Amino acid sequence: MSMRAITTVPPGGGVKLSEVNEEKGDGIRVRTFRTGICGTDKEIAAGKLSFARPEIGNSLIIGHEAVGVVTESNGNYEFKEGDIVVPMVRRPGSCRMCRLGRQDYCEDGEFVEAGIRGKNGFMRDEFTEDPRFLVRVENKSIQDLAVLTEPLKNVMKMKEIFQFLRMRIPWYCEDSTLSCKNMYVFGTGTEGLLISIVFKTLGLNVIEVNRHPLDENVMNYLERNKIDYLDTSSEGIDKKVKDKPMDAAIDAVGSMDVLREITDNIRNNGIAIMFGTSGQLPSSNFDVLENLVDRNLTIAGSVDGAKAHYSDAVKFIETHGKVMEMDKLITGTYEPDNLKIFMEKEKQEIKKVIAWS
Ligand SMILES: [Zn+2]
Numbered sequence: 001m002s003m004r005a006i007t008t009v010p011p012g013g014g015v016k017l018s019e020v021n022e023e024k025g026d027g028i029r030v031r032t033f034r035t036g037i038c039g040t041d042k043e044i045a046a047g048k049l050s051f052a053r054p055e056i057g058n059s060l061i062i063g064h065e066a067v068g069v070v071t072e073s074n075g076n077y078e079f080k081e082g083d084i085v086v087p088m089v090r091r092p093g094s095c096r097m098c099r100l101g102r103q104d105y106c107e108d109g110e111f112v113e114a115g116i117r118g119k120n121g122f123m124r125d126e127f128t129e130d131p132r133f134l135v136r137v138e139n140k141s142i143q144d145l146a147v148l149t150e151p152l153k154n155v156m157k158m159k160e161i162f163q164f165l166r167m168r169i170p171w172y173c174e175d176s177t178l179s180c181k182n183m184y185v186f187g188t189g190t191e192g193l194l195i196s197i198v199f200k201t202l203g204l205n206v207i208e209v210n211r212h213p214l215d216e217n218v219m220n221y222l223e224r225n226k227i228d229y230l231d232t233s234s235e236g237i238d239k240k241v242k243d244k245p246m247d248a249a250i251d252a253v254g255s256m257d258v259l260r261e262i263t264d265n266i267r268n269n270g271i272a273i274m275f276g277t278s279g280q281l282p283s284s285n286f287d288v289l290e291n292l293v294d295r296n297l298t299i300a301g302s303v304d305g306a307k308a309h310y311s312d313a314v315k316f317i318e319t320h321g322k323v324m325e326m327d328k329l330i331t332g333t334y335e336p337d338n339l340k341i342f343m344e345k346e347k348q349e350i351k352k353v354i355a356w357s
Helices: 039-045 145-166 190-200 216-224 237-243 256-265 286-294 307-320
Strands: 002-009 013-021 028-037 065-072 084-087 112-114 126-129 134-137 182-186 205-210 228-231 246-251 266-274 298-301 330-334 351-355
Touching: 013 039, 028 084, 028 145, 065 145, 084 126, 084 145, 134 145, 134 307, 145 190, 145 266, 145 298, 145 307, 145 330, 145 351, 182 190, 182 256, 190 205, 190 216, 216 228, 237 256, 246 256, 256 266, 256 286
Parallel strands: 182 205, 182 246, 205 228, 246 266, 266 298, 330 351
Antiparallel strands: 002 013, 028 065, 028 126, 028 351, 065 084, 084 134
């Protein structure tokens, strides 16, 4: 038996809809429901992700954001037919952190990532999965939104890091809330928007920063969620921080210029979390370093998330999905054979998803 899968030959790029053999094994059989497309998938398709590599042979099934339905539990007690599940992306190597289930803090880089490096992904009709790497979605009404679990779990880890870092001093307002604190979020893609709504729920004032005028749908989305925004092509960030001082910042862009903007403008005792990567090399960064040291800035890098963060993400969607109109983040649903969606950016695009069943 064969099935449909979106494959590439890494790291050369290009994607095609292929017929591949069904996977046999004693794991949980999952029928794919939706897969999300993110910047990483587009980079793989464009041949720009140098670390993309196949699991076996020379072809890789892509896709790492997914939600599916269990069709066969193969004697595993934890899952039953009909369960809605989200698969994890990163799979452990053999280092101590990986053995502890914290492959998001892998010490030696010997992990694999489904749909990215060393493991086939989820852009296919069905896959067989080790139950340790599946997270259940109990509330079936969020089945569509659960495709956002994977990008959202990154934010859950950022939130955990943020909560930990702010504890070093009494980093809160007179009334013990965070309502006097301003957080700047750089980047208005899916990840940036997810960061904004999650930190908004912590009670911070959130300001979204973009280098270009924002799409109307993004602007409306932010306004409805009471998130402020700044287009730095029309107003300088230095001016904005006079009105709303930068207490914290999260970067989802990945450029040295953003780190510079943060360290130049953030207040003393500020907290910054860097998530974006773009392969851009740092230039002269001595002043940045001096800023960090003299002003007690805390900058943390954050990548991926643990299984607990996937569960937190599912809970966040259950609790806030409707109120924060997370369905508005999904701006297009496409058939698997519509491969041009990997190359083109639609007008007002936020998150595009592929419907498999
Ligand atoms: Zn490891």
